[in-house]
Amino acid sequence: MPVAVYILGLSVFALGTSEFMLSGILQPLAQDLGVSIPQAGLLVSAFAIGMVVGAPVLAAATLRLPRRTTLIALLAVFGLGQVAGALAPTYGVLFVSRVVSALACAGFWAVGAAVAVSLVPLNQRAKAMAVMVGGLSIANIAGVPAGALLGQHAGWRSAFWAVAVLAAIGLVGVVVAVPRTEVPTGADQPRLRRELSIYKDKQVWLALTATAMNGAAVFALFSYLSPLLTKTAGLAESWVPTVLALFGLGALIGTFIGGRVADAHLFPTLFAGISASTLVLATLALTAHSPFAAVALSLMLGVTAFTTAPALNARMFNVANAAPTLAGATTTAAFNVGNTLGPWLGGLVISAGLGYEYTAWLGAGLAAVAVATTFVAFRLHRAPHRSRVVAASGPGVAPGAVSGVELTKEDDAAAGARR
Template sequence: MPAQSDRVRLPIAVYVLGLSVFALGTSEFMLSGILQPLARDLDVSIPQAGLLVSAFAVGMVVGAPVLAAATLRLPRRTTLIALLAVFGLGQVAGALAPSYGVLFISRILSALACAGFWAVGAAVAVSLVPVTARARAMAVMVGGLSIANIAGVPAGALLGQHAGWRAAFWAVAGLAAIGLLGVIALVPRTAVPTGEDRPQLRRELTIYKDKQVWLALTATALNGAAVFALFSYLSPLLTDTAGLAESWVPTVLALFGVGALTGTFIGGRIADAHLFGTLFGGIAASTAVLALLALTAHSPVAAVALALMLGVTAFTTAPALNARMFNVANVAPTLAGATTTAAFNIGNTLGPWLGGLAIGAGWGYPSVAWTGAALAAGAVVTTAFAFRLHRATHQSRLTTSSAGATPATPAAQAGAAQPVDFAKATGAAGHH
């Protein structure tokens, strides 16, 4: 007999939100494919251009928790419309930017709107469907991000090569406009929760007293930093180090996206039963892939193959990282999602910055892969600490339960739980 969630047809509004996320994701990641023409046009170095990736990430870090908290009690549809409009205007400002400074500011503003849309959009998508279809609704949201990696980012790179980097910004602005019209037309007005259902910021803030929350956030940030230390400079590494023609860059970015989608699918299937095993295996595999890429970066075949493999290994861990955060912060789902997004983008800020330092020190583009490997190794160590604490807490709870004492706290029980829905539904968002 099919599951009840399989018999529920998702509202078209959920797909409109997924389309909007596709635009957001394309904007967030497309700079890796247009870094070189952008740097040439604005007369800045590659590391300086790479800071635009960090600027977006900083906006996401600040915007996710702040806007999630600020909009807890506001009408969600109105908030979505406002945030998507600001995001679209940010893309227009980027396309028209006369200088690096203006483009930098436009990226921060776009990121603030992007972060807020993620936080509110996820809540809206879940509210539009019954409980048994929430995972599918979230899968549509994060699926927009995966498709952005597969199609949007390479398409942006192609536009950057043949029509100039500004054309990529205009294209994303067009997607945002379509998403905005869809939200206005198809996302229904919903009543603001009242009484006991009304979100309470003070209650949600209590999650930050839990060590496991901070360990989960640290692992997420380090894993994200490891990936984006390399991904942000993948284009020049492919052309200047591996010797590939610039026309190959969109293809390799698409392969990375295919790997990411594959990894998300694999992680979503295995993380439910083997949460920490998925974390250890995926992050350790990413460490090995990054180290191997650093050693073989001058080989075009190796560079292309390992870029694909990194997409698989890095995103295999994404469902487990998200599920782990929801496990240890189950009393605050709004801030749990927003904080995970912030942690991912802290990594997205740290990785390109450290990679730029390595390049600026004259160590060459392979050094960004070494940087990523070191960061991934740090994520493995952090996960080991979390696993040790998890085992100690779980064993203590079992001991007290068998002795007839009071059961462990809800936070401890949440650390041992492994909810199926979030492990599968939040896979590609690893940052959102």
């Protein structure tokens, strides 16, 4: 794996720490700014909204710019956004700083994903994406719990300062290790109209829906994990960083598993991971008052949720192979549609007085929708295969020949992986 891919994963560590750390500092932040827990939870949605809007917009706007220069500029803006968040005097200012940081984060992820997959062969796409997703996993293991500890002992603003330092380190790494790339010219020049054509493919929309619902399922619970642990399971607040670290450890394990198996077994990985997340969330809803169950199932949710992440990313690059920049952008947007929808719906559940355990029931329902969507996509994916078998079995057709049916983009990618 090229060193540049690992540097991109390291940069994503800073981005992921900023995106997820609010789950560990939600309560002190809400108290300091004088807002409710659901209102503070909307800061998670604010970041996700910025990611949803920023990924496709910035990917399109920077389509013909050198990718390395784009990555440097976006990481610099992200770092400044963290400084603004640390200095924010009001909830409104913090909200805006989260959106600005998210716009830069989204653009970095979209362009960085395109760079990562361009540096490896087709049969290592899921592994390359696993390295980048691994940055998010390590953020959950180290960054988020560290942010929670900082929030408890040095104030929630210190967590934002720490992420600003991480962004500066990532910026140096990108400058040093990511190779310069020339802007393609002529027929190879990226064209927005050609890349936008991917949205005519229903498999792209099915992949986006499954990605969004999977993200919503996880974040409906994860955004409110801290109060669930303390107010429902009865754990001391000092346990929160430990449980967040366990979730992150599970995420790292899941990312490793998904990166190893998704290239060869994409749909089985999706089915197994999302179905397992559904089961874990439903079990947590039933056992949320048990401290042991809450801790153990938080670890398991990290494993199941992140096992699917490399597969979801690789699938989008397969079905949108002709538009790698927008493929990365739309995957990022889909993840963060889920990250927006989940905390918002979870906040509605809490505001309705149903209790924090009902965010787990909500997550289980959203995950079930992702399973159903993946099943529809699988059936559509298998249909061309059945058609080719029928066509090839007719009279006058040589064994193994294909008549009247073209290979799909996903088949081309799979064939490249086998080669």
